[in-house]
Amino acid sequence: MLERIRIVLIQTSHPGNIGAVARAMKNMGLEDLALVAPRCEFRCADAISRASGADTLLAGAKLFENLEDAVANCSLVVGASARSRTLPWPMQSPRQFGAALPEELAMPDNRVALVFGREDSGLTNAELQRCHAHVQIPANPDFSSLNLAAAVQVLAYECRLAWLENEPTPINKEPQDDDWDHPPASHADLERFFAHLERTLIVVGFHDPTTPRQLMARLRRLYLRARPDQLEINILRGILGAIEKKTR
Amino acid sequence: MLERIRIVLIQTSHPGNIGAVARAMKNMGLEDLALVAPRCEFRCADAISRASGADTLLAGAKLFENLEDAVANCSLVVGASARSRTLPWPMQSPRQFGAALPEELAMPDNRVALVFGREDSGLTNAELQRCHAHVQIPANPDFSSLNLAAAVQVLAYECRLAWLENEPTPINKEPQDDDWDHPPASHADLERFFAHLERTLIVVGFHDPTTPRQLMARLRRLYLRARPDQLEINILRGILGAIEKKTR
Numbered sequence: 001m002l003e004r005i006r007i008v009l010i011q012t013s014h015p016g017n018i019g020a021v022a023r024a025m026k027n028m029g030l031e032d033l034a035l036v037a038p039r040c041e042f043r044c045a046d047a048i049s050r051a052s053g054a055d056t057l058l059a060g061a062k063l064f065e066n067l068e069d070a071v072a073n074c075s076l077v078v079g080a081s082a083r084s085r086t087l088p089w090p091m092q093s094p095r096q097f098g099a100a101l102p103e104e105l106a107m108p109d110n111r112v113a114l115v116f117g118r119e120d121s122g123l124t125n126a127e128l129q130r131c132h133a134h135v136q137i138p139a140n141p142d143f144s145s146l147n148l149a150a151a152v153q154v155l156a157y158e159c160r161l162a163w164l165e166n167e168p169t170p171i172n173k174e175p176q177d178d179d180w181d182h183p184p185a186s187h188a189d190l191e192r193f194f195a196h197l198e199r200t201l202i203v204v205g206f207h208d209p210t211t212p213r214q215l216m217a218r219l220r221r222l223y224l225r226a227r228p229d230q231l232e233i234n235i236l237r238g239i240l241g242a243i244e245k246k247t248r
Numbered sequence: 249m250l251e252r253i254r255i256v257l258i259q260t261s262h263p264g265n266i267g268a269v270a271r272a273m274k275n276m277g278l279e280d281l282a283l284v285a286p287r288c289e290f291r292c293a294d295a296i297s298r299a300s301g302a303d304t305l306l307a308g309a310k311l312f313e314n315l316e317d318a319v320a321n322c323s324l325v326v327g328a329s330a331r332s333r334t335l336p337w338p339m340q341s342p343r344q345f346g347a348a349l350p351e352e353l354a355m356p357d358n359r360v361a362l363v364f365g366r367e368d369s370g371l372t373n374a375e376l377q378r379c380h381a382h383v384q385i386p387a388n389p390d391f392s393s394l395n396l397a398a399a400v401q402v403l404a405y406e407c408r409l410a411w412l413e414n415e416p417t418p419i420n421k422e423p424q425d426d427d428w429d430h431p432p433a434s435h436a437d438l439e440r441f442f443a444h445l446e447r448t449l450i451v452v453g454f455h456d457p458t459t460p461r462q463l464m465a466r467l468r469r470l471y472l473r474a475r476p477d478q479l480e481i482n483i484l485r486g487i488l489g490a491i492e493k494k495t496r
Contacts, residue, residue, distance in 0.1 A: 024398055029388040053391065088429050095409070137405070138412055140277040143301065150272055150401045153394075157385070157402050161343070164386055206490035218483060226474035235466060242454035246495045 001105045001163050006032040007152060008070045008115045010127065011039050017119065018042040019050030019058065020149030026054035028156035029163070033061040034070045034113075050149075067115065067127055072188040074113040076104050076227075079123050079131035080151055087217050090133040090225055097135045098158035102166040107183060114155055119148055129217050130191070132224045182229035189233050193240075194220060200240045203247055249353045249411050254280040255400060256318045256363040258375065259287050265367065266290040267298030267306065268397030274302035276404035277411070281309040282318045282361075298397075315363065315375055322361040324352050327371050327379035328399055338381040345383045346406035350414040362403055367396055430477035437481050441488075442468060448488045451495055 007025055012018050012035065019042075022033060035042065048055050064070040071077045078097060092100070104112060115131060117123035128134060137146060137154050146154070185193075198216055201207035207215055228236070255273055260266050260283065267290075270281060283290065296303050312318040319325045326345060340348070352358060363379060365371035376382060385394060385402050394402070433441075446464055449455035455463055476484070 020395060020398075023395060026391045027387045027394050027398070050395075052393075052395065094405075138408060139275045140408075143274045145300075146275050146401075147268060147271060147298075147300070147397075149395075150268075150275070150398065153398045153401050154405050157342075157405075160386060160388075201487065201490075204487070204490040204494045206487050215483065218480060222474050222476060222480050226470050228470060232466060232470050235463065239449065239452070239454050242449075242452040243491055243495075246452045247491075 001102065001166070002029045002159060003031060004105055004111045005030055005101070005159055006034055006071075006074065006111060006113045007156070008034045008036060008067065008113050009038070009148070010036040010067060010115065010123065011118045012042070012148065013039045013119050014148075015040045015042045015044050015047035016050045017148045018061075019047035019052075019054075020147075021152045022047075022051040022054040022057035022061075024149050024153040024156055026057055028153075028160040030156050030159065031057060031060075033057050034064060035061050036064045036067055036070050038063075067130060068187075068191060071113040071115070071130070072186065073111055074187050075107075075110040075184040076112045077115060077131045077187055078112070079115045079128050079134050080117070080155065081123060081128060081134040081136055087214055087221065089128065089131070089221055092133050092135045094135055094137055094155055094158045097133075097155065098162035101159060101162045107180075109183060113187075114152075116148060116151060125217075129220050130187075132227065180229065182231040185228050185230050185233040189230065190224070190228070193223075193228075193233050193237055196237055196240050200243055203244060249350065249414070250277045250407060251279060252353055252359045253278055253349070253407055254282055254319075254322060254359060254361045255404070256282045256284060256315065256361050257286070257396070258284040258315060258363065258371065259366045260290070260396065261287045261367050263288045263290045263292045263295035264298045265396045266309075267295035267300075267302075268395075269400045270295075270299040270302040270305035270309075272397050272401040273404055274305055276401075276408040278404050278407065279305060279308075281305050282312060283309050284312045284315055284318050286311075315378055319361040319363070319378070321359055323355075323358040324360045324381075325363060325379045326360070327363045327376050327382050328365070328403065329371060329376060329382040329384055337376065337379070340381050340383045342383055342385055342403055342406045345381075345403065346410035349407060349410045362400075362407075364396060364399060428477060430479040433476050433478050433481040437478065438472070438476070441471075441476075441481050441485055444485055444488050448491055451492060 007030060009018065009021060025033060043058055047058055051058055104110060115123065137151060139146060197219065198207065202209065255269065255278060257266065257269060273281060291306055295306055299306055349360065352360060363371065385399060387394060445467065446455065450457065
């Protein structure tokens with residue numbers, strides 16, 4: 001289970017933080033580190049020193065140009081967010097996030113991404129709106145910004161606890177929901193659907209990209225909340241195709 | 249409750265770690281930091297930088313010559329230990345430690361100390377034997393040594409959760425769905441939407457009611473799963489209206 005949890009760091013500035021994240025991950029048994037456009041040279045002495053023996057994770061870190069590519073093959077994308085947003089999004093506590101993992105990862109092809117933003121400014125609204133849910137570490141409201149590696153440590157700890165609680169002894173298992181008829185849509189499938197939806201809404205005159213208000217954000221939130229499966233996304237895209245054909 | 253939890257660091261070598269501990273503590277609402285014979289000058293630039301605004305905790309840190317004095321007024325002393333010992337000692341998980349705190353601190357004069365050892369060698373046997381219990385963070389057995397501040401972060405997080413769960417004020421509760429921006433759609437609203445959706449799918453030639461297969465059932469399952477709110481249903485119906493108008 002733990003090998004299918006990816007930690008994604010966006011535009012990290014301090015190599016020491018990346019090293020400390022690698023250490024926190026390896027301490028908790030996570031191994032899949034993805035870096036989106038890091039703003040530092042991260043295979044340096046400072047990072048290796050803070051990794052304190054977890055430098056295999058640094059060496060194996062995957063580099064991406066944008067969040068999109070870093071989470072393309074993930075079935076669940078959760079963003080770590082300290083801020084509350086104008087548009088409410090499904091929120092989880094770290095414990096709720098952990099509790100949902102075993103079921104989420106019961107299907108062997110499912111992958112989970114946990115996304116962390118910049119040290120100074122976190123995740124952008126556009127990045128947050130690519131996430132199925134947001135997870136917030138309950139912190140002192142007067143001093144709520146955790147160090148990046150500390151935030152990863154807390155969430156990786158909850159991942160490990162969830163894994164330990166679900167370890168072997170399958171005889172004692174409760175029946176699970178793993179009999180869903182189709183696998184979940186990947187992040188890339190979802191993004192293709194959203195792009196297609198937006199084009200279609202423009203065609204039918206419902207959406208004006210110059211005055212978007214919150215339309216696409218609200219539709220994203222709605223569909224992401226439902227966690228569409230692959231067949232459902234195919235149906236939705238089929239509907240969009242039929243509308244385009246009819247209005248041509 | 250949190251103000252009566254003391255973090256005790258024994259013979260810490262790196263000022264950056266002390267700064268990072270101060271930050272982790274303040275993030276979780278802890279304020280009482282005690283240092284036993286630190287092996288560094290801890291009110292330095294490196295510590296202040298890593299404290300990242302929690303330097304009041306550094307300035308207010310209490311200095312002691314030995315563990316004895318640092319925990320003299322504490323009713324419960326728990327040592328963080330990664331090693332298993334030859335002499336078995338009461339062991340707790342971080343979660344068990346947290347769960348016991350509210351009762352422990354119900355009496356207003358009780359105080360709890362959480363004791364952390366040296367970066368390289370942890371706590372000595374003599375120190376461990378001064379503790380009522382040991383707490384062990386469940387870590388990867390092949391890479392089990394957490395950074396000092398990361399270990400403090402995990403245990404301070406469990407302290408905070410224990411406190412929040414026992415707080416009466418609703419602001420501290422787990423995220424709930426009652427802060428959503430619009431009330432949920434009623435059953436009747438949903439049924440009107442499904443009827444409208446079906447009419448539109450017939451108009452655009454995607455749905456043939458004489459051979460429906462499972463189309464409407466699948467779309468129902470998808471949308472019902474998302475529990476749409478009233479505004480979302482209004483948006484979806486607005487989209488259907490725009491499609492009808494465009495195809496007329």
